[in-house]
Amino acid sequence: MAAITDLKALRERIDALDDQVLQLLSERARCAEQVAHAKLAEDPNAVFYRPEREAQILRRMQTQNLGPLRNEQVSRLYREIISACLALEESMKIAYLGPAGTFTQEATFKHFGNGIATLPVDSIGQVFREVEAGRVRYGVVPIENSTEGMITHTLDMFMQSPLRICGEIMLRINQTLMCKQAEWQQAAKIYSHQQSLAQCRYWLDKNLPHAERIAVSSNAEAARLCALDPESVSIGSQQAASIYGLEVVQHNIEDQPNNTTRFLVIGDQHVSASGKDKTSILVSAPNRPGSLYHLLQPLAENGVDMSRIESRPSRNMNWDYVFFVDVQGHEADANVQQALSILRDDVDLLKVLGSYPVAVM
Numbered sequence: 001m002a003a004i005t006d007l008k009a010l011r012e013r014i015d016a017l018d019d020q021v022l023q024l025l026s027e028r029a030r031c032a033e034q035v036a037h038a039k040l041a042e043d044p045n046a047v048f049y050r051p052e053r054e055a056q057i058l059r060r061m062q063t064q065n066l067g068p069l070r071n072e073q074v075s076r077l078y079r080e081i082i083s084a085c086l087a088l089e090e091s092m093k094i095a096y097l098g099p100a101g102t103f104t105q106e107a108t109f110k111h112f113g114n115g116i117a118t119l120p121v122d123s124i125g126q127v128f129r130e131v132e133a134g135r136v137r138y139g140v141v142p143i144e145n146s147t148e149g150m151i152t153h154t155l156d157m158f159m160q161s162p163l164r165i166c167g168e169i170m171l172r173i174n175q176t177l178m179c180k181q182a183e184w185q186q187a188a189k190i191y192s193h194q195q196s197l198a199q200c201r202y203w204l205d206k207n208l209p210h211a212e213r214i215a216v217s218s219n220a221e222a223a224r225l226c227a228l229d230p231e232s233v234s235i236g237s238q239q240a241a242s243i244y245g246l247e248v249v250q251h252n253i254e255d256q257p258n259n260t261t262r263f264l265v266i267g268d269q270h271v272s273a274s275g276k277d278k279t280s281i282l283v284s285a286p287n288r289p290g291s292l293y294h295l296l297q298p299l300a301e302n303g304v305d306m307s308r309i310e311s312r313p314s315r316n317m318n319w320d321y322v323f324f325v326d327v328q329g330h331e332a333d334a335n336v337q338q339a340l341s342i343l344r345d346d347v348d349l350l351k352v353l354g355s356y357p358v359a360v361m
């Protein structure tokens with residue numbers, strides 16, 4: 001009997017707390033509306049989405065969090081609160097590499113929350129074009145996977161595109177095996193995107209060694225084909241399984257336990273410093289001895305940490321190689337600024353692709 005009374009009292013306490021939480025949320029939302037007016041008063045073409053401020057809020061809430069909710073859960077709740085507040089300021093539409101059910105869709109909602117409208121398009125190039133043409137303000141594209149490396153198509157797009165990087169998203173990729181019927185061990189075919197097939201290579205060698213692996217344009221397309229073909233299975237996100245009415249028969253079949261994909265938010269915005277940022281640059285270098293050393297020297301001498309370097313053959317005859325370099329810090333930081341200005345005098349081409357907050361969630 002005592003337990004029932006406790007339960008009743010606890011639920012009354014939860015109701016009272018919910019009233020307070022709702023009141024505070026409404027107050028926060030009204031503040032965000034006022035922020036929008038303040039931004040417009042400063043500049044009629046004001047940008048409402050401020051990735052640096054969002055990153056600061058999420059980081060601050062992680063520091064303030066004393067539990068029992070985990071930081072990851074607190075971040076997810078705050079992501080949705082900010083997303084709903086931003087939606088009061090501006091209706092956001094984000095293009096992503098679709099169709100619905102891809103990991104890029106999952107990354108898009110992870111970063112922007114559910115207060116957005118989305119435009120799934122069928123190639124990385126098309127995401128760039130939608131943003132360049134101004135049909136949407138931002139787009140999301142994959143850039144690298146911890147198992148399979150760089151997505152070179154995205155790198156190549158930056159050689160011609162005027163767009164900038166406004167943010168990064170890290171998504172833990174859980175590959176799911178799905179099919180129309182539960183006899184997955186008898187499958188003759190496996191549909192998936194080639195990246196996913198590669199991420200599950202050893203698992204497939206061991207568990208489905210005789211099934212033919214068929215690479216298709218996306219994991220969502222794989223799920224669609226699988227739904228039409230009872231002799232097949234497909235690999236992709238759980239979302240793809242639910243969209244195409246497939247049954248999930250195995251979870252987490254990726255070979256690497258920390259299989260993660262990094263995505264980029266692209267737009268034409270210069271993002272201010274958040275206090276923990278990354279800068280991506282593209283530099284050309286002639287194909288002669290010592291040219292890479294020359295390129296890295298100003299970074300090292302100015303204490304700029306490089307977190308990634310990737311080379312691509314240039315498509316332009318004026319130079320031989322193009323390097324994509326990520327450094328820690330914002331382009332407005334004194335040491336980054338200094339290193340870039342030395343580099344600029346030394347190379348044929350230097351393009352800052354963007355400074356943006358290091359992924360928080």
Ligand SMILES: O=C(O)C(=O)C[C@]1(C(=O)O)C=C[C@@H](O)C=C1
Nearest residue numbers: 035048049050053054082085086
């Ligand atoms: O601080 C701002 O600039 C806001 O617009 C408010 C707010 C928020 O809800 O906290 C909403 C959207 C922005 O992207 C960042 C933060």
